[in-house]
Amino acid sequence: MAAVKTVYRSEHDSIGERSVPKDVYYGVQSLRAAENFHITGLTMHPEIINSIAEIKKASAITNYEIGLLDKRVADAIVRACDEIAAGKLHEAFIVDPIQGGAGTSLNMNANEVIANRAIELLGGEKGDYALVNPNDHVNYGQSTNDVFPSAGKMAVLKLLIRAQIQLERLYAALTQKAEEFDGVIKMGRTQMQDAVPIRLGQEFRAYSEAIRRDIVRLERAQDEMRCLNMGGTAIGTGINADEQYLRRIVPNLSKVTGLRLIQAFDLIDATQNLDEFVAVSGAVKTCAVNLSKMCNDLRLLSSGPRCGFNEINLPPRQNGSSIMPGKVNPVIPEVVNQVAFHIIGGDMTVTMAAEAGQLELNAFEPIIFYHLIQSVETLTYAVHTLVDNCIVGITANAARCKAMVDNSVGIITALCPHIGYEAAADLAKRAIETGGSVKDLILEEGVLDEETLEKILDPYSMTEPGISAKELLER
Template identity: 55%
Template sequence: VDPIQGGAGTSINMNANEVIANRAIEILGGKLGDYSLISPNSHVNMSQSTNDSFPTALRIAILSKAGNLLQATEEVEKELRLKSVEFDDVLKMGRSHLQDAVPVRMGQEFGAYADAVTRSIQRLRQACKGLLAVNMGATAIGTSLNADFTYVDQVIRKLREISGIDLRLADNLVDATQNTDTYVELSSSMKNLATVLSKIANDLRLLASGPYCGLQEINLPQMQPGSSIMPGKVNPVIPEVVNQVSFQVMGNDLVVTLASEAGQFELNVMEPVIAFNLLHSINILTNVQHIFAERCIRGITANREHCRKMVESSVSIVTALNPHLGYEMSCAIAIEAMQQGSKVRNIVLEKQLMSEEELDKVLDIYEITKMGIAGKEFLAKPNEKI
C-alpha cells in the first residue's frame, strides 16, 4: 500500500484489518478469506474508524522513534560540549558579515553551537508531549458513534501496556479528530533542529576551508578522497550531508504545514502525507546526527597557533581601545594600521597614547574575550578628564 494515498488512511487501515482478520481465521482453523467467521469490518474494526485508528497508530509510531531522535541529538550536543571545553584556550578572530569583528575563544563558538542544540532538544521534547493525547474511540468525526465507553477506556489502557508509552485519551475528541496542529509542532521543532545543524555545518565547512588558501582554523576528520580528478583533495563530506538532510527536513516541514492547513470540517484527509513526511524527517535526522557526532565533531582538531597568529595580526583588536581612547581616535589608529600594514599596538606606542603596561592588559586577547572592559583599571577617573 502506497503511504501517500487518498481516503485519510483508509487503504492502510483496511489492509491491516484484513491481515488481522485472516490471521484470526487461520488460528480458528477456518479458510482464509472466509469473512463470515471473522470480518475485517464487523469484528476487527468494531468500535473503530480509520479516522481514530490511523492517527493513533501514527502517534505511536512517531513516539516510538522519537527516543532515537532525541538520543542522536543529545549525542551531537555532548560532542559539541566536549569540544567547547577542549577549545576554550584557542584564541581566534570572531567574524560578523564575514569580516573580522573582535576576538573570541573557539570554545565559546562550540559552546554556542551546543546551547542551540540544547534548545532544539527542549522543543522536541515539548512537541512529543502533545502527541501523547490520542483520539482512539472518536470513530468517524469525534462523536464516538458506535464506540462503547468500556471499549474506549480499555483500548487506551491496552495501548499503554503494549507500547510502553504514556498515552491518554484526548480531552476533546472532535478537536483531536479534525486538527493536526500537534504534527505541525513536531515538524516545526525538527525544522528548527535542522536549521541549527545546517548553520553549524556551514560554519565547520568555512572554518576548515583551505588547507592553504582558506581559513584553516580547524581540521575535520578525513572521510574519503574528495575528487576524481584533483589528487590529494579532501572534502568536508559529513557537514555537506548534514546540510542536505537539513534541506530535506525543511521541505518535509512545508508539506506537513500545507497538508495540515488543507483539512476541512471534521476531518483532515491529508494525514497520510503528513505521516510520510514526519517519519521521513525523524529517520534521516536520527541517522545523520549519529554520523555527524561520531565521524565529524568528535574528531575535529584546532590549529591553535594559526588562529592566534591571525587574531594578533588583525586590526580589529582596536575595538578594545574604544573605552580608553574613544571611537574616533581608535578609528584613526585602525585606518593607519591598515594603510601602513602596521600593528595596532605599535601605532599606539609611537603616538604615546598608552604605555606598554596598559597595552599588555588592554590588548590581551584572552581578556578581550571576556565580558567587560579590558584594562578597566586604567580608565581615567571623571575628575582626571576635566
C-alpha cells in the same frame, strides 16, 4: 521450465468481486488501494505498521474485556498483531504511503492482514472471513479516522525518542569539544568580516546550547504526540464505540506499547485539527536550521587547508575529488546541510496539509505522516553521522588561530573605551592601509605605553565581559 501458475481466491467488497492471490494475507480492499495509489513506489514505514498493529491488539483486548469479542477470536487477533509488531508480515502491507481516503487504505490493509493471519491461526483458510472478519472483528469499535492518526502519532513519537537520543549524544560531543578548545583564542567574525577575539571553545559551547534547546523542543514535541483520539471513531463523537471501550482503549494501548499515552479531552477537536503535527514539524525544522547553521560554520572554519580559514581540522572521511589529488571535502557537514533542506521543505508540506482540512476530518494525514516521519528519521541519521564521523574527531589549529588574532585589526575595538571610537577607527584605517600591526602603530605614536597596551589587548581578557571603570576614570 514451466511457469508456476498463480492460484486465486475470490473476495468481494462494496465495489464488486475481485480475484486475490490465494496465499497472500492482504485482501480485496488492499489490492484496490495498491492499484489506485502507485505514487511513491514505497510501502508504509515499519513504525506505522507496528503502531497500527498495536492499536488493533489493544482494541481486541478491550473488546474481549467488555464482552464484545469471543476469546478465541480475540486471542488470534492478538497473536497476529504480535507477529506484525515483531516485524513479520510487513511485506503484506502493500499500500503506498501517499493515498487518498484519509488513511482508509492502510487501515483496511491492516484489518485484512490481521484477519487472514488470525484465520490461519484458528485453522481456517485465508479469505474465510466468517471466522475472523476484517471489519466486524479486527476493526470493531474503531474507524480509520481514529486509528490512522493515532498510529501516525505513535510512530512519530517512537522516532522522536530515537532522535532525542542522538541529539543528546551531539550535545555531549559539543560540550566536550568546548572544554577541549577553551584555551584556543581566535578571531570572531560578523558578516564575514573580522570582529573581536573569541575562544574556539566558546563557539562550540554556543553550538551545544542551541542543541540543548532543540532537545527541550523535541521533548515537548513528544508530548504533542501522546494525545490520541482513539475512541472518537468517525468524527470524534464515538459512534459505534461502547462506553466501556471508550474508557479503556487508551489505557490498554499504553500497556501494549509501553508508551505514556493519553486520550484527548475533546475527541472532535482531536479528530479534525492537526496542529500538533505542525508543532512537531516546526520543532524538527528548528533543529534542522540549527544543525545546518553549525555545519556551515564547520565548513568555513575548516576551509583550506592553505587558502582558507584553516582554524580547525575535520576528520578526513573519503577522497574529495576524482581529478584533484589529495583533496578532502567536508562531506559530513554537507550531508547534514542537505538533510536540513529536505526537512525545511517537508515542514511546508505538513503546514499546508494541516491547513487544508475541512469540517470534521482532515483527509491529508497520509502526506503529513510521509514527510514528518522522513524528517524525523533523516534528522536522526544525520545527527548520528555528524557525531561519529565529524564532531568527535575535530582538532584545532591553535597556532593558526593565534596568528590571525595577532595580525587582526579587530582587536582595536578593545581600545575604544580608552582612546575613543574616532581615534581607534583612524588607527584601524591606517593599519589596514599600511599592512602594519595595530600594536606597533599605537606604540610608535605613543598613544599608550607598552604595559597598558599589553593589558588592554590581552586576547583572553577580550573574550570575557567587563572592563574596570576605576581604571578608565583614572586615565
